[in-house]
Amino acid sequence: MKVLADILYTVRLRAVNGDSNAPVSSVQIDSRKVEAGALFVAVKGTASDGHAFIPKAVGLGATAIVCETLPSELKEGVTYVQVEDSAEAAGIIAHNFYGQPSGRMKLVGVTGTNGKTTIATLLYKLFNGLGYTCGLVSTVENVIDGEVIPSTHTTPDAVSLNALLGLMADRGCTHVFMEVSSHAVHQRRIAGLHFAGALFSNITHDHLDYHKTFDEYIKAKKAFFDGLSADAFAITNADDKRGAVMLQNTAANKLSYSLRTVADFKGKILENALTGLVMTVNEQEVHFRLIGEFNAYNLLAVYGAAVSLGEDKQEVLQVLSNLTGAEGRFDYLVSAKGRVLGIVDYAHTPDALVNVLSTIKKLRKGHEQIITVVGCGGDRDKTKRPIMGEVACTHSDKVIFTSDNPRSEDPLQILADMEEGLSSAARRKFVSIPDRKQAIKTAVSMAGPEDILLIAGKGHEKYQDVKGVKQHFDDKEVLQEMFELLDK
């Protein structure tokens, strides 16, 4: 059993009221999960304030409370710890409680608007291929040495994250690769973790509903690098406008990758086709199975991290050249009849949509039509909707706007937001079909021989969230079904 004083190690304390040697059986940030002997950390959230649930936590048997402001009534036998910052304390406490897992492994974090899952997954597969026992924390899935643990967030909350990292360390994972979302940095979910290295992919429009301004979004991502220690490495994308700013104040060893300028990890694309990428990586020519310029960036980031972790350059390139990407990222099927190419991709930001559509355009051999099916998520940044609508129309021949995950919103309103402000050229190309299955069916029926379909936004997701109910939905499965109908 852990003792309170031990798990408060390095927490910025203001006062301790009660027994600092009280035993602690579990750590919780959600009062609904509190059991006898638990320590409950009251965190101020976006919807409610955890301080309001202190009495409930005490009622359920919590013996220690960590908070910023003390409740008016203190219960006998409960230790109240007043801290400067509860969210930060939750991270540090959880890290201490689970035996400081990040100190027992090489933990590498990946941040950026697009590419996190791809980079983290490639690193996981690469290090597996190099013979290490590894862990992965990602949007698609969390993995402990091959065992899949379902994922609910891109970066789990501080308690779930440290519990997961603790399991990984206990099971002998020497390398763990994790996505670090801007929400996670801002909410201090990663407080207390020691990173061996950090990677930046890019920053473009997303999540402005949460961060409010682009500057605040940049600040959130930059804070991840500001918090690194001097023994870590920090690798940035020199071709991103904000690449240098990210590393401006970091104590870590600064490195960069690029396709366009001088960098530590320099790439040049020689060929970009459906069969893969041929590129030079620091002068060495390599064939990769991944497609598109954006993946050339992801591969350089992965290469840079592996070399910074001390791996042999030749061996890294050899394993990397055989790897495929993450599920639902440029995943494709070809219909038997007409050889229609259907691509399922997780592009859910304007930049990702431009990238994936530009890649598709480059893959065209002649005048094949590009037909795009796309929607925007509900309860997420509304300002990206008209931009994604315009981008889809600009870069496609025909477009079907449909539902993504409407969540609590009216699907028709989301479609109206996507249609708002479309140029007259764009207006001539689109039709809105709210039912996603119907939309995919229509797109397939519109396709002529060798045309290219892009089903964007949901990638690996196996559900559609409508009014809080997650109904089974899988873009790739639906596409397959429609191709089979076409082939009959």
Ligand SMILES: CC(=O)N[C@H]1[C@@H](OP(=O)(O)OP(=O)(O)OC[C@H]2O[C@@H](n3ccc(=O)[nH]c3=O)[C@H](O)[C@@H]2O)O[C@H](CO)[C@@H](O)[C@@H]1O[C@H](C)C(=O)N[C@@H](C)C(=O)N[C@H](CCC(=O)O)C(=O)O
């Ligand atoms: C906007 C956001 O990030 N919200 C997250 C946040 O919720 P919140 O701040 O609204 O929490 P709250 O409901 O106000 O509650 C405040 C505190 O009181 C506690 N509480 C609440 C109710 C109660 O009865 N008892 C109790 O103790 C809560 O556990 C919390 O500690 O803290 C919760 C607990 O950690 C998260 O589950 C929740 O994620 C929600 C579900 C979410 O959808 N988050 C998305 C936007 C997200 O985080 N996405 C990122 C990035 C995606 C990407 O681009 O890849 C991700 O990392 O997944």
Ligand SMILES: Nc1ncnc2c1ncn2[C@@H]1O[C@H](COP(=O)(O)OP(=O)(O)OP(=O)(O)O)[C@@H](O)[C@H]1O
């Ligand atoms: N380096 C990149 N630059 C720009 N776009 C990219 C890059 N890598 C992937 N993409 C595009 O973005 C989509 C999402 O990629 P990925 O899942 O790797 O990003 P992510 O950062 O993990 O996203 P999320 O924030 O949802 O977790 C891909 O399906 C692809 O269209």
Ligand SMILES: N[C@H](CCC[C@H](N)C(=O)O)C(=O)O
């Ligand atoms: N991690 C991202 C995923 C968006 C995926 C898209 N399908 C949507 O539902 O908006 C988010 O939570 O904003």
Ligand SMILES: [Mg+2]
């Ligand atoms: Mg991700």
